[in-house]
Amino acid sequence: MKKFPNFPVSLRISIPIILIFCGGLLGLTSFNYEVHEAYQKREINTKNNVQITAGQTSRILDYLYRRTNTEDAEIAIISQLGSDPNLNFVMLINDRNIVHLSNRYELENVLITETAGAPYIKEIESIRKNLSGEVLISDDRSKLIALYPVILPVQPHEIQSSKIGVLFFEYDLIRTKQIAFFNALKRSLLFSGSLIVFCLGIWFSFEITLTRRVSRLVTASNSLAEGKLDQRTGLKGSDELFQISVAFDRMAEKIQENANVLLRQNAVLQAQLEASIDGISIVDERRNIVSYNQRICDLWHIPTNIIATGDDRKFMEWVLSNLINPDVFRKKVEYLYNNPQSSSVDEVMLKDGNIFDCYSTSVKSLEGDFYYGRIWYFRNITDRRKAEKLIQQQAERERLLREITQRIRQSLDLVKIFNIATEEIREFLNVDRVGVLKFDPKSNNTEGEFVSESLGAGVSSIVEISITEHYLANFKIRANLVVPLLNGDDLWGLLCIHQCYEPRPWQQSEIEFVQQISNQLAIAIQQANLFQKIQKELTEREQAELRLTESNQQLAISNAELARATRLKDEFLANMSHELRTPLNAILGMSEALQEQVFGAINREQKESLETIASSGTHLLELINDILDVAKIESGQVDINRSQISIQELCQSSLPFIKQQALRKRINLELKIAPNLPELFIDERRIRQALINLLSNAIKFTPEKGRVSLAVSLQQNPATITGDMMSEITFAITDTGIGISSTNLEKLFKPFVQIDGSLNRQNTGTGLGLALVKSIVEIHNGKVSVTSEIGVGSCFTIVLPCENISIPSSMFINQRESPFQSSPDNSMAEGLTTLLLAEDNEANRLTISRYLKAKDYQLFFAEDGQEAIDLASSLRPDLILMDIQMPKIDGLEAIKIIRRHKIPEVANIPIIALTALAMTGDRERCIEAGANEYLKKPVKLKKLTTTIKQTLAQKTIT
Numbered sequence: 001m002k003k004f005p006n007f008p009v010s011l012r013i014s015i016p017i018i019l020i021f022c023g024g025l026l027g028l029t030s031f032n033y034e035v036h037e038a039y040q041k042r043e044i045n046t047k048n049n050v051q052i053t054a055g056q057t058s059r060i061l062d063y064l065y066r067r068t069n070t071e072d073a074e075i076a077i078i079s080q081l082g083s084d085p086n087l088n089f090v091m092l093i094n095d096r097n098i099v100h101l102s103n104r105y106e107l108e109n110v111l112i113t114e115t116a117g118a119p120y121i122k123e124i125e126s127i128r129k130n131l132s133g134e135v136l137i138s139d140d141r142s143k144l145i146a147l148y149p150v151i152l153p154v155q156p157h158e159i160q161s162s163k164i165g166v167l168f169f170e171y172d173l174i175r176t177k178q179i180a181f182f183n184a185l186k187r188s189l190l191f192s193g194s195l196i197v198f199c200l201g202i203w204f205s206f207e208i209t210l211t212r213r214v215s216r217l218v219t220a221s222n223s224l225a226e227g228k229l230d231q232r233t234g235l236k237g238s239d240e241l242f243q244i245s246v247a248f249d250r251m252a253e254k255i256q257e258n259a260n261v262l263l264r265q266n267a268v269l270q271a272q273l274e275a276s277i278d279g280i281s282i283v284d285e286r287r288n289i290v291s292y293n294q295r296i297c298d299l300w301h302i303p304t305n306i307i308a309t310g311d312d313r314k315f316m317e318w319v320l321s322n323l324i325n326p327d328v329f330r331k332k333v334e335y336l337y338n339n340p341q342s343s344s345v346d347e348v349m350l351k352d353g354n355i356f357d358c359y360s361t362s363v364k365s366l367e368g369d370f371y372y373g374r375i376w377y378f379r380n381i382t383d384r385r386k387a388e389k390l391i392q393q394q395a396e397r398e399r400l401l402r403e404i405t406q407r408i409r410q411s412l413d414l415v416k417i418f419n420i421a422t423e424e425i426r427e428f429l430n431v432d433r434v435g436v437l438k439f440d441p442k443s444n445n446t447e448g449e450f451v452s453e454s455l456g457a458g459v460s461s462i463v464e465i466s467i468t469e470h471y472l473a474n475f476k477i478r479a480n481l482v483v484p485l486l487n488g489d490d491l492w493g494l495l496c497i498h499q500c501y502e503p504r505p506w507q508q509s510e511i512e513f514v515q516q517i518s519n520q521l522a523i524a525i526q527q528a529n530l531f532q533k534i535q536k537e538l539t540e541r542e543q544a545e546l547r548l549t550e551s552n553q554q555l556a557i558s559n560a561e562l563a564r565a566t567r568l569k570d571e572f573l574a575n576m577s578h579e580l581r582t583p584l585n586a587i588l589g590m591s592e593a594l595q596e597q598v599f600g601a602i603n604r605e606q607k608e609s610l611e612t613i614a615s616s617g618t619h620l621l622e623l624i625n626d627i628l629d630v631a632k633i634e635s636g637q638v639d640i641n642r643s644q645i646s647i648q649e650l651c652q653s654s655l656p657f658i659k660q661q662a663l664r665k666r667i668n669l670e671l672k673i674a675p676n677l678p679e680l681f682i683d684e685r686r687i688r689q690a691l692i693n694l695l696s697n698a699i700k701f702t703p704e705k706g707r708v709s710l711a712v713s714l715q716q717n718p719a720t721i722t723g724d725m726m727s728e729i730t731f732a733i734t735d736t737g738i739g740i741s742s743t744n745l746e747k748l749f750k751p752f753v754q755i756d757g758s759l760n761r762q763n764t765g766t767g768l769g770l771a772l773v774k775s776i777v778e779i780h781n782g783k784v785s786v787t788s789e790i791g792v793g794s795c796f797t798i799v800l801p802c803e804n805i806s807i808p809s810s811m812f813i814n815q816r817e818s819p820f821q822s823s824p825d826n827s828m829a830e831g832l833t834t835l836l837l838a839e840d841n842e843a844n845r846l847t848i849s850r851y852l853k854a855k856d857y858q859l860f861f862a863e864d865g866q867e868a869i870d871l872a873s874s875l876r877p878d879l880i881l882m883d884i885q886m887p888k889i890d891g892l893e894a895i896k897i898i899r900r901h902k903i904p905e906v907a908n909i910p911i912i913a914l915t916a917l918a919m920t921g922d923r924e925r926c927i928e929a930g931a932n933e934y935l936k937k938p939v940k941l942k943k944l945t946t947t948i949k950q951t952l953a954q955k956t957i958t
Helices: 011-065 071-082 118-130 174-225 240-275 294-300 304-309 312-321 326-338 382-409 414-429 471-475 508-595 604-635 647-654 656-664 684-700 758-762 769-779 842-854 865-875 891-899 922-929 941-957
Strands: 087-093 099-102 134-137 143-151 164-172 279-284 289-292 344-349 355-364 371-380 433-439 448-455 479-487 490-499 643-645 668-673 680-682 707-718 725-735 783-789 793-801 833-838 857-862 879-883 911-915 933-936
Touching: 011 134, 011 143, 011 164, 011 174, 118 134, 118 143, 118 164, 164 174, 174 240, 240 289, 279 294, 279 312, 294 371, 304 312, 312 326, 326 344, 382 414, 382 508, 414 433, 414 448, 414 490, 414 508, 448 490, 479 508, 490 508, 508 604, 508 842, 508 941, 643 647, 643 684, 647 656, 647 668, 647 684, 647 707, 656 668, 656 684, 680 684, 684 707, 684 725, 684 769, 684 793, 769 783, 769 793, 833 842, 833 865, 842 857, 842 941, 857 865, 865 879, 865 891, 879 891, 879 941, 891 911, 891 922, 911 922, 911 941, 922 933, 933 941
Parallel strands: 668 707, 833 857, 833 879, 879 911, 911 933
Antiparallel strands: 087 099, 087 164, 134 143, 143 164, 279 289, 279 371, 344 355, 355 371, 433 448, 433 490, 479 490, 643 680, 707 725, 725 793, 783 793
């Protein structure tokens, strides 16, 4: 089919352009012709005029020169000629080529060669010779030159003149041509105007009949190409353009129907392309890229100008330029395009180290009989391959490391170990030489020799050669990896890996592998050295052991005696506590029950007597507690339960314990607390105990109507180690008592010591109060001091650091607190609550039972642990009160047996342990045995009933 060339512009533009071009060309041609003709005519007419004027002037001059007086006539003629505006100048040149006469006076008597007539010397000579005039046109056709002969005047010695001059005219043609140009321009403009009107008429006719209708067809076609498929031409008429528009509208409707289907299919296809993790390119049968996703651009880093061309050949050239082996892949690509039915799966290596999986298959029709092109898939599998390779290398390194480690640990022979290690390392790393260099201990690690090596083919040995710092340069090593071998903290030698024939960059994994091997070799070196030292020290150690045996025997005897003394002391304190607390339990319990008038009303004298009994018992209990506290603190068994405490509350809560004592002696009690004091992080109970002890002592040794004060302040003192300022809280207890002599001050704060003199006779005590205060303050990192003057008074000072005041108290839990919260007294079911009291002391059974019966509890009794077990199995009480120290089976063992009972109703009975033991760990042992709660004797009966209610309530909840 014959192809027509593409027309560059539309008809609406091309027709006016053609008309303008043709009209303009015709107008320019006409204008040029008119100017040319006008110029020719003007040149001819001017030339004729100049020829006539010059001829007449030359003849007039000939005539005048024959007369005797011609000077005035020459001047008149020259002046007349010079008045012509187109005549540039006139010269009369004599026979010596000198200007004899000119309308320009500056040219007179000037050689012709120095004037504008210089180019016409030859023509001037020709005029003199031929005696005939001539009119010439300059080379640029802007001037006319007239040359005419003139017979010069007769000289006195001549009969007839023989000298011929030349009359020179220079006439300007430019102004003449300008006049001709303007005349031609007028005629051309008139012609062009007529031509423009004619062209406009032709253009308007084309615009109405053809251009506008074609433009509507073009607009509809462009809209269709832009995707506006609802656009139609709407032409009217019966000509060929109307028939074309009808056919176009039908085609547009069909395209719109098919486009809707294609848009949906393309949207699905594009979504699949962009969602794919692979780079995808779809190529048609002419190897034009018809579709691709962004992933393929990211994978190959393709410039926009390459992918924008849509040429798969350029794309493949870019791909090949990035491959390590492009020829193999190029052949595969050409084969696939020449065999469209074929598919391929390849793995390609890129120059930048990446590895791509490449899959290609053909795009064919549903019937499979026609191939539309090919689709390419590219996936970056670099990380997967690297991971596989890394795992393989890691596994190989670990295997080799295990083997070398196992062989190292199986032997203490360093030479054998070194030989195995160097051989395995050289084979694994594929290097030329691996050696172990041992430093000479006397050389400060600057000299040594190789004690073992493994060599590749053609590599020379360097074993047993003395090596210095610079000697290795003689072996022409191209790559060197050196790792130190340590013997403890000392440098023993080096593990050296050499590449002798070519440079080699060491990989980080190789360095780590060699370091791991060097660590194992260092262990082997240490083991060998230790083995040698052990062999050397065995003899010395045997001798030392003989000496130590004797010392150990003596030490064992001393330790046994010390342990026995400690045990006896603990047993003594525990037994004393038990023996003292047991009768105190009965005394305090009975007095408490009688004071509450449980057994009936009492009179005033009886009440006062009971108060005396209770006060004495409480004082005795305090003495026992002081003894136990001092023992606990001295043995380091005391527990400190810290919490964040307000100083104001601490002091206020301490005063009620000594107010009654102060009132009896009419002592003025003062409290002075500085404002804005921080909170202290302390054991509140123990610090309060220390304050009460000091206040009680101050009141005890102050006469009646004296004064005792407690002052608290914040002090800033330098720390003893860092020198920084440190905050401290100072408690100062000042009295106006009898005072203490300086010789007796040093005896204070010692247990079981009281100051001699009349003071002992007037005041009672154990001498433990101040010792207990000192111990309590010191476990809080504080200090106690005293100043005193006989007859004036004393001042005891407690100083506590407050470095922990910022620690929230919620972070600490008092380990002594009961795990049960107080709960309201719940009403019981019908009948009384049944309690089993296991107690071997008759007074305690009587005291507790009377009080609990008065509180509506039904009690049963057991005098030993076995009886308690039997009654618990038969009666199944609601709760058991279990004494710990009982005959036959003690309370701890009885609790354990009950908890192991096969009947759940028996095994789960709540148990409260009652014991006179008050040593460290007693509570924990009871709870661990299975007790629900633990109470120390003497027991406050109110606290006992509260604990019973809490325990029963807890059982109900569970």
